[in-house]
Amino acid sequence: MARLERPVDARFLSLIEREQIHDLRTRGESMRAIARMLGRSASTISRELTRNTATVVGYLPYAAHRSAVSRRRRPQERKLEPHSDLKSYVAVNLRNRWSPEQISHRLRKDFPDDQEMRVSTETIYQAIYVQGRGALKREIASAMRRGRTTRKPRRDPARRTSRFVDPMVMISERPPEVEDRAVPGHWEGDLIVGTMGRSAIGTLVERSSRYLALVHLEHDHTAERVRDGLVKTVKALPMSLRKSLTWDQGAEMSAHVGFRVATDMDVYFCDPASPWQRGSNENSNGLLRQYFPKGTDLSVHDADELQAVALQLNQRPRKSLDWDTPAERLHALLEPA
Known part of the structure; x- marks a missing residue:
């Protein structure tokens, strides 16, 4: 029950909202009226009733909530987590000082017919900086172009000062x-x-x-x-x-x-x-x-x-x-x- 009632994100309907949908629907309120009262879109209420209404007994809030929770996406194994040719390719070329973007796009040239040899730039960055003890060890970050172990926002580069005063062709x-x-x-x-x-x-x-x-x-x-x-x-x-x-x-x-x-x-x-x-x-x-x-x-x-x-x-x-x-x-x- 604690897991069922724990809020996940505001974009998901809560158990309390499902109880309100049940009560308002029992009173005969329309889906648009229910949406206005809950501050949700009418399409959200429509999808909720379509997906989680039992064919015999109608819409039950606890059953609907359990059904919705069971459909939530489960944590998936990260693409670079298992030992594979893809992980080896990424690790070798990071040590060769290629950037994640270069690795991601070069895979398409080196393995044009192998869809398993594909990984996005962001996935490589996540493996280096976010996962910590995950697929790519943190020491590989030392081979990154900037040598950083954490991600930082870009900053405007310092502008160079002009020093040349002799005649020249511009x-x-x-x-x-x-x-x-x-x-x-x-x-x-x-x-x-x-x-x-x-x-x-x-x-x-x-x-x-x-x-x-x-x-x-x-x-x-x-x-x-x-x-x-x-x-x-x-x-x-x-x-x-x-x-x-x-x-x-x-x-x-x-x-x-x-x-x-x-x-x-x-x-x-x-x-x-x-x-x-x-x-x-x-x-x-x-x-x-x-x-x-x-x-x-x-x-x-x-x-x-x-x-x-x-x-x-x-x-x-x-x-x-x-x-x-x-x-x-x-x-x-x-x-x-």
């Missing part, structure tokens, strides 16, 4: 082909900076494929060092991928004329405090912070380590590429028709 003068991402070879660039601003890594992202290249800056990130590092990285690319570079107004790019002469690539600069104009690069820099956290010395990472990180990110599926990887998309763009 982003508004870029050709239209750059905007639609149909032609490969247009890049966005920036630096991720280490502790106390003493070390940095250059980042380049190709706009069409989101392909990432990292620039090793061994000692410092002066304008000359950045220029030379960019020139070395760009010259390793095919000529078809050397069309333009878009950068923010950081002082590290003050030697942009020398870079343009050495590579024959046009250089464009974003408007002040407008990181969204290099959205692909900003996104990639966020991904890189999983490997190179803020407040750490970035000079300890050698060129081989940077190449390994870039390779892993270029083999990670992306939502913006319909869950292809940047490497797959770049290969398709460069492949002869």
